[in-house]
Amino acid sequence: MAVMxxxxxxxxxxxxxxxxxxxxxxxxxxxxTVLFLSLKMGRPLFLEGEAxxxxxxxxxxxxxxxxxxxxxxxxxxxxxxxxxVYEWNYAAQMIEIRMEEASGETDRRQMEKNVFSEKxxxxxxxxxxxxxxxxxAPVLLIDELDRTDEAFEAFLLEILSDFQVTVPELGTIxxxxxxxxxxxxxxxREIHDALKRRCLYxxxxxxxxxxxxxxxxxxxxxxxxxxxxxxxxxxxxLRQIDLFKAPGVAETIDWAGALNELDKVALDPETVSDTIxxxxxxxxxxxxxxxxxxxxxxxxxxxxxxxxx
Amino acid sequence: xxxxxxxxxVAKKDGRLADNIVYFAxxxxxxxxxVGPAAVKDAIEAVLAAGIGTRDDFYWTLHAVLVNRRExxxxxxxxxxxxxxxxxxxxxMLQMFSPMAPDMRQKEKPxxxxxxxxxxxxxxxxxxxxxxxxxxxxxxxxxxxxxxxVLRSKDFAQMTAAELAEARQAIAQLRLPADEVVTxxxxxxxxxxxxxxxxxxxxxxxxxxxxxxxxxxSPRIKHPPLVVLADISGSMxxxxxxxxxxLHALTxxxxxxxxxxxxxxxxxLTRQMRHRDPDEALAECAEAxxxxxxxxxxxxxxxxxxxxxxxxxxxxxxxxxxxxxGLERDDIVTLEAEMERLHKSCRRLIWLNPLLRFEGFExxxxxxxxxxxxxxxxxxxxxxxxxxxxxQALSGGxxxxxxxxxxxxxxxxxx
Numbered sequence: 001m002a003v004m005x006x007x008x009x010x011x012x013x014x015x016x017x018x019x020x021x022x023x024x025x026x027x028x029x030x031x032x033t034v035l036f037l038s039l040k041m042g043r044p045l046f047l048e049g050e051a052x053x054x055x056x057x058x059x060x061x062x063x064x065x066x067x068x069x070x071x072x073x074x075x076x077x078x079x080x081x082x083x084x085v086y087e088w089n090y091a092a093q094m095i096e097i098r099m100e101e102a103s104g105e106t107d108r109r110q111m112e113k114n115v116f117s118e119k120x121x122x123x124x125x126x127x128x129x130x131x132x133x134x135x136x137a138p139v140l141l142i143d144e145l146d147r148t149d150e151a152f153e154a155f156l157l158e159i160l161s162d163f164q165v166t167v168p169e170l171g172t173i174x175x176x177x178x179x180x181x182x183x184x185x186x187x188x189r190e191i192h193d194a195l196k197r198r199c200l201y202x203x204x205x206x207x208x209x210x211x212x213x214x215x216x217x218x219x220x221x222x223x224x225x226x227x228x229x230x231x232x233x234x235x236x237x238l239r240q241i242d243l244f245k246a247p248g249v250a251e252t253i254d255w256a257g258a259l260n261e262l263d264k265v266a267l268d269p270e271t272v273s274d275t276i277x278x279x280x281x282x283x284x285x286x287x288x289x290x291x292x293x294x295x296x297x298x299x300x301x302x303x304x305x306x307x308x309x
Numbered sequence: 310x311x312x313x314x315x316x317x318x319v320a321k322k323d324g325r326l327a328d329n330i331v332y333f334a335x336x337x338x339x340x341x342x343x344v345g346p347a348a349v350k351d352a353i354e355a356v357l358a359a360g361i362g363t364r365d366d367f368y369w370t371l372h373a374v375l376v377n378r379r380e381x382x383x384x385x386x387x388x389x390x391x392x393x394x395x396x397x398x399x400x401x402m403l404q405m406f407s408p409m410a411p412d413m414r415q416k417e418k419p420x421x422x423x424x425x426x427x428x429x430x431x432x433x434x435x436x437x438x439x440x441x442x443x444x445x446x447x448x449x450x451x452x453x454x455x456x457x458x459v460l461r462s463k464d465f466a467q468m469t470a471a472e473l474a475e476a477r478q479a480i481a482q483l484r485l486p487a488d489e490v491v492t493x494x495x496x497x498x499x500x501x502x503x504x505x506x507x508x509x510x511x512x513x514x515x516x517x518x519x520x521x522x523x524x525x526x527s528p529r530i531k532h533p534p535l536v537v538l539a540d541i542s543g544s545m546x547x548x549x550x551x552x553x554x555x556l557h558a559l560t561x562x563x564x565x566x567x568x569x570x571x572x573x574x575x576x577x578l579t580r581q582m583r584h585r586d587p588d589e590a591l592a593e594c595a596e597a598x599x600x601x602x603x604x605x606x607x608x609x610x611x612x613x614x615x616x617x618x619x620x621x622x623x624x625x626x627x628x629x630x631x632x633x634x635g636l637e638r639d640d641i642v643t644l645e646a647e648m649e650r651l652h653k654s655c656r657r658l659i660w661l662n663p664l665l666r667f668e669g670f671e672x673x674x675x676x677x678x679x680x681x682x683x684x685x686x687x688x689x690x691x692x693x694x695x696x697x698x699x700x701q702a703l704s705g706g707x708x709x710x711x712x713x714x715x716x717x718x719x720x721x722x723x724x
Contacts, residue, residue, distance in 0.1 A: 013359065013366055033359065033369035040358045041351075048379065077625065078493025090506035094521065097513060112514055149625065151494070188624040193343065193377070201377040244616060284646070 006067045006136035009039045023065040024218045025057060026211055034202040035062075044160050044181035046196055049204035052248020055184040059141035062180065069138040071179070073125040075148040081155065085165055087122045096120070116169035127165055130175040137177040146185040153195055160198045207249060209236050215249060220256040226305075230267045231256050233301045235279065241293070247279040254278050267302075269295045326361075327353050333392050334375065340388055342381045348374060364393075472554070473587065479697045480558040484704040485535070486686060486711075487657040490626045494529045501527030533626040533656060534565035538614065540633035541598065542572035542605040548663050549601075552632055553594060555699050557587045567622045570594075571610035572603035577618070607637045607676060608644030615647055619654045629655040630703075631684070634662060637676030644676055648683040660684040660713075661702065678717070687713040 010016040013029070016036040020027045027035070035058070038045040047055040063070035073084060093115050100111050123131075129140035145153070159165060163175040183199060185191055207215065209232055216228045223231075231252065239246045247255075255278045264271055273290045280286050289297075334349045352374045359370045368389055376385050495501075497508060508524035537556055541549050560566045560582040568578040576598045584590035595601070623629070629651065637644050652658050660680065681687065688711050690702040 013362070029365060030369040030372070033366055034373040037355050037359060037370060037373050041354060046377070080494055088507065088510065090510060093510055094513075097521070101519075106517070108514070108517055111517065115510070115514060146624070149492070186620075188620055189622065196377040197345070197347070199377075200373045202373065203379045203382065242616070284650075 007065075008135070009066070010036060012036070019065050020058075020061060023061040025054070025061040026207070026215050026218065027058075028207070028211060031058075031202060031204065034200050038200045039180065041200075042178050044183055044199040046191075046199035046201045047182065047184045047204050048187055048201070050206070050246065050248060051186055052250035053204045053206060054249055055204050056141065056143055059139055059182040059184075062182070063139040066139070066180075068136065068180065069132075070141060071125045071129045071138050072141045072143060074143050075145050075152070077147055077149065079148045079152050083124055084152070085124050085126045086167060087124065088116070088169075089120045089122055093120050112169075118170070121167070121170070126159060127173065129179040129181075130159075130163060130165060130173055132175065132177050132179055134177050137175070137179045140179040140181045142181065142183045144186060145183050145191060146188045150192065153192055157195060157198070160195070206239055206246070209233065212236065212249065212252060216252060216256050219253045220260055223256045223260045224265055227259060227265055227267070228256060229305055230301055231259065233305060234267065234272070234297060237297045237300065238279065238289070241297075243280070243285045243288075244282045245280070245285065251279050267298060269298055272298060326356070330356065330371070333371070333388070336388050336392055337375060337385065340384050342375070342384055343377075344375055367393075475697065476554055476558045476587075479700040480555075480562055482704065483559075483700040485628070485630075486659060486703070487628055488532055489530050490533045490656075491528045491530055495526040496529050498525055498527040501525035503527065532563060532565070533628055534567065534622065534624075535559070535563065535630060536567045536622050536627050536655070537569065537630045537632065538611075539568070539570045540572065540605070540607070541570045541601055541603075542636075543602045544605065544634055544636050545632075545663070546602040550591075552699065553591055554587060557582055557590050561585070565625075565627075567618075569614060569618070570598060571607075571614075572600045573606050573610070574600055575610045575613045575618075576600075604638060605636055606639050607633060607635070607680075608639050608641075608647050611647035611651055612643060615650050615654070619651065623654050626656040628657045628659065630659050630661060632661045632663070635660075635677040635680050637679070641675055641679045645679040645683070648680050652683040652685075657686070658684045659686045659688060659703075661688050661690060661699075663690045681713045681717050684713050686711040687716050 010019050013033050013036045016032040016039075017027060017029070020032065020035075035045060037043070045058075047058065049055055059072075060070060062068070096115050097111070100114060105111055105114075121127075125140070129138050132138050142156070145156075160181065163178040164172050166172045181199075206212075212235070213228060213232045216223065216232055220228070235247055235252045235255070255275065258275055258278050259267075259271065262271070262275070272294050276286055276289055276294065280289060330352050331349055334344045334352065338344045352371055355370050355374045356367070359366060361367060371389070372382075372385060376382060495503070495505070497505060503526050505524040505526040508526070509521060512524060513521040537559075539552055539556065556566070556568050556578075560568065560579075566579070566582070568582050570576050570578055578594050578597060581593040581597055582590055584593060631651075662677075688702050690699055
């Protein structure tokens with residue numbers, strides 16, 4: 001990734017909307033407000049929502065449009081301090097001990113200082129995020145926090161409130177400028193209130209039809225007007241019926257891309273049932289849409305669109 | 310007092326706005342949202358940071374700070390609408406104070422959380438009303454099952470001290486099947502199988518590097534979350550009290566227990582169960598559930614669980630404990646499909662069935678046959694008169710003893 005010049009933070013909600021739109025992220029006013037406040041107040045932003053509504057994308061867009069470094073911490077079950085914050089380079093440390101011995105070093109304190117020096121510290125994402133320079137703090141994305149366990153969550157409390165990490169052998173490392181923290185969760189379990197309290201919370205919802213259409217235009221500009229309108233209208237209708245997993249915006253964009261690759265200019269029942277796997281990822285849902293319900297929705301979409309013309 | 314003037318700008322320029330935000334936060338708190346004093350301070354700061362522009366911006370600014378659960382959105386929305394729109398508020402108040410005045414406005418559809426926020430704003434108005442009588446119902450509905458939705462309330466006899474002691478003892482002896490998962494975290498263990506380089510380093514420095522003695526660690530083991538789905542329909546009414554006590558005692562001892570009960574609809578009782586006192590917890594449960602001893606719609610309610618809750622509570626290798634007699638009234642096809650989905654979403658599905666001891670049970674058991682292929686373990690409770698019996702049914706047992714396939718084979722040979 002090319003090194004970009006860090007830009008200052010937006011000064012108003014309007015500027016935040018523009019900043020995101022400049023990087024092809026069409027945010028609604030509520031999201032822009034929360035994001036602006038989080039930047040202004042230096043608070044982490046806690047985004048919750050269904051999969052594929054653009055939570056992770058926010059962090060990426062923010063990093064690229066502000067010219068900041070993006071540091072991503074993907075959470076998983078059993079994530080521990082050694083892989084999230086720091087680790088010592090044990091092999092090098094052992095050599096150091098042997099060398100000291102050979103050179104006749106006997107002062108224990110000096111030896112400890114040499115062995116546990118920054119030279120042997122392996123920095124993991126969180127420690128790395130605390131090393132931003134003034135005016136160029138990185139964006140720290142803590143992705144899918146719900147996948148880790150409570151123990152890690154509790155550990156994050158110190159980092160998110162004071163932006164500092166304590167390494168027992170070295171001391172406390174404090175950030176010169178706090179990183180911009182974005183936390184996302186898919187809600188596979190509830191995150192503790194103590195952590196949420198330190199953040200600004202926002203539920204990222206599916207976009208409305210007009211905004212989704214604009215997103216498709218921006219992301220898949222090759223798809224023609226008619227096709228995009230049909231796609232968005234169809235997906236919006238899918239979200240209203242009782243599916244196990246409703247398609248997200250990411251799926252809409254994928255579908256538009258797929259249909260565009262197939263040189264389609266309008267939706268027809270056959271194409272829908274051939275490509276439905278791009279939108280729906282559960283067999284029950286696919287079976288239901290393939291058996292008639294998809295055709296019914298498509299008819300509705302066509303009728304509405306021609307009525308609007 | 311200097312420290313109370315943390316924000317002199319607010320105090321001077323727009324004192325009333327800050328006051329109003331404080332009152333607004335108080336309203337939210339009364340309506341059941343968790344808004345602490347720190348959040349109020351943040352809210353004022355946020356409004357200062359964002360500036361007061363349009364009503365919408367103001368709405369989302371406060372929303373960003375004061376709401377931190379999605380469930381609270383409706384409450385916030387309603388409170389905001391009422392609080393920050395003075396004319397409507399006045400109208401509403403007038404209406405509240407003069408019950409004789411006929412309501413000429415068109416009746417709107419009640420919004421979510423409207424009554425809760427209304428209660429919070431007009432607290433005291435309702436105090437004069439006589440408390441609602443809760444009729445005590447005692448219907449013995451064993452062996453009957455229906456799909457009709459009957460909404461009933463329920464009163465539980467309080468727990469005696471002896472019962473409580475017995476319950477605690479029984480739970481202490483409880484050993485759930487499949488109740489341990491190996492995590493990817495480690496603990497120091499001299500008999501462990503993995504080297505612990507960090508401990509080695511520390512130990513080596515203690516001796517000045519003369520000796521580098523190997524240190525070991527082994528994976529930590531913890532209890533996975535437990536999700537309980539309990540049937541409270543008419544045919545199970547006799548046992549309800551016992552297993553609610555069981556669930557309360559279990560919640561008290563373990564960290565992750567999610568409790569759901571169902572008869573014609575699904576109710577999440579996890580929060581109610583967290584009350585320390587068993588009587589209070591049960592009283593709250595009794596209030597939260599609308600369909601005590603109602604009909605049985607296992608398939609429907611499992612569908613609801615799968616769709617709304619399974620992805621939220623079945624993470625981290627959860628074990629599901631399903632307590633039901635399997636007497637399904639509705640469509641067996643739905644039941645089978647939903648059981649399959651549930652089975653595939655959890656680590657282990659244990660079915661606890663209290664009705665098995667009765668003769669002639671098999672004949673009615675269409676639902677049982679549909680459910681059996683999709684459970685990992687099938688356990689029968691022979692005596693549900695006491696908690697001990699329930700714990701006993703769940704603890705121990707030889708390998709293969711509770712294999713649902715055995716039960717299925719018995720059904721086939723009987724038929």
